[in-house]
Amino acid sequence: MIATRRQFLLDAARMACGTGLLGLALGFHAKPAQALPPTALRPPGAAAEAGFLGACIRCGLCVRDCPPQILSLATPGQPVATGTPYFIARGGACEMCENIPCVKACPTGALDHQLIDIAKARMGLAVLVDPETCLSVLGMRCEVCYRACPLIDKALTLEPRHNERTGRHAIFQPVVHSDACTGCGKCEADCVLPTPAIRVLPLALAKGRLGEHYQLGWEEQKKAGHSLVAPDAEHRYNLPQGIEYENGKGLSEESPR
């Protein structure tokens, strides 16, 4: 009896230790596999990486139902977790289909079925990572990213400013707005440079966050409808007699009243 109990315990210990080693190896392998390379983007509706890897069962239905066929399943040896769907903006950006077939195809909800408006997708955030090579910032009228943006003038705008170099031209700088950018990757895909100056980065890398206690005075003022600290100071200009100043119009002779 004692011999068999001892044998049983020994057998159990042998199994537990052997498979424990295997489990540990797998666990440690799984941790770095949770880091998505910054150029790989998940389909619309995917949760943050850690959650997505628990929810996705690697079936590839989203890949099959993607009309422009930009999605692929990661294979072993790639830096994306094996069997999970991703796309590389430079290889083909998300076309932002209105009916979001990839999300509908997902059987587990790893791509969130609550996402019904593709404009609400957040696959990443476009960032003008290198203004020094951006043709628009250099003063040329490139603006290809701006024209490519499916949410033109919402997610990507051109902000004109004076070109100090020539002294007489304007620079139309592309500016991304995170409240509208879906991270579809169109801007990055269409950037005319051999290496794009604008890239879609994971939200966690690209988006900053203000401290909870920060209040933007001008926003608060707008909300309240008046200044919160002291009454708005009235502008007074110390101008020569007969001259007046109006914002926009500039200096002019005082109009006769």
Next chain:
Amino acid sequence: MSPLRAHRWLLLRRSSQLAILALFLAGPWFGVWIVKGNLNFSYTLDTLPLTDPYVLLQSALAGHLPADRALIGAAVVVAFYLLVGGRSYCAWVCPMNAVTDLAARLRGRLGIKGGAHVSRSVRFWVFGATLLVALASGSVAWELVNPVSMLHRGLFFGFGLGWTIVLAVFLFDVFVMSRGWCGRLCPVGAAYSLLGHARLLRVAAVRRDACDDCNDCFVVCPEPGVIHAPLKGGARGIGPAIASAQCTNCGRCIDVCPKDVFAFGSRFAHPSTPADATQAHAQ
């Protein structure tokens, strides 16, 4: 016996494996989309979902509540294998079966004996370990290395370096461990075997009286442990239907037995010879 008949169940099994592969391949290769997906989840004719319950269990342990379609798919699969035996998946569906069967044949041809040996219950420990890892890491970690999905997914979505894992399993079975992967280690098979205990469809040694102890069935069986009791236990009142949930319903024993001892039947199969029947009944 004609060679075709002598390999009847083997040929049927290979046909089943090939037909399933063909259904999956028809889409990506010929644009005929009958089945989409892979063995983890497939969607047939945009109506029938089928989910691997083991993968879904890992996903649930990782902390994700799956949506309806995946749950319905898992329910269909569980119901089906409760009926035909979980490990029928291994013999009739899983693409790794052809790989490890080939390894076993090559091992036999080369006359390789011995090598490492571990108990057939190791698969349950591996099964448990994968569930623990899913729970601890919050991800379906086993899918990072699972040779079964490497092979199946690789065929339809691209292998990458996945073929190295399949090749490693093949060589492991040939040189390191007899029937190592499918017979001892694979947690997918272990998971499916949990659905096999009450299965209706079973191989049964209905004419066990005719057994002349030639041992062919034991040699060919991928899970030799399952045969002895139903074949030799008549005197102890054990029914002829194979009880062990590890039987893969592959039917090789039916093929190779020169005395036609085995046949497919139900869990309630009776011995076919009257003497055996009364003996079993009396017990």
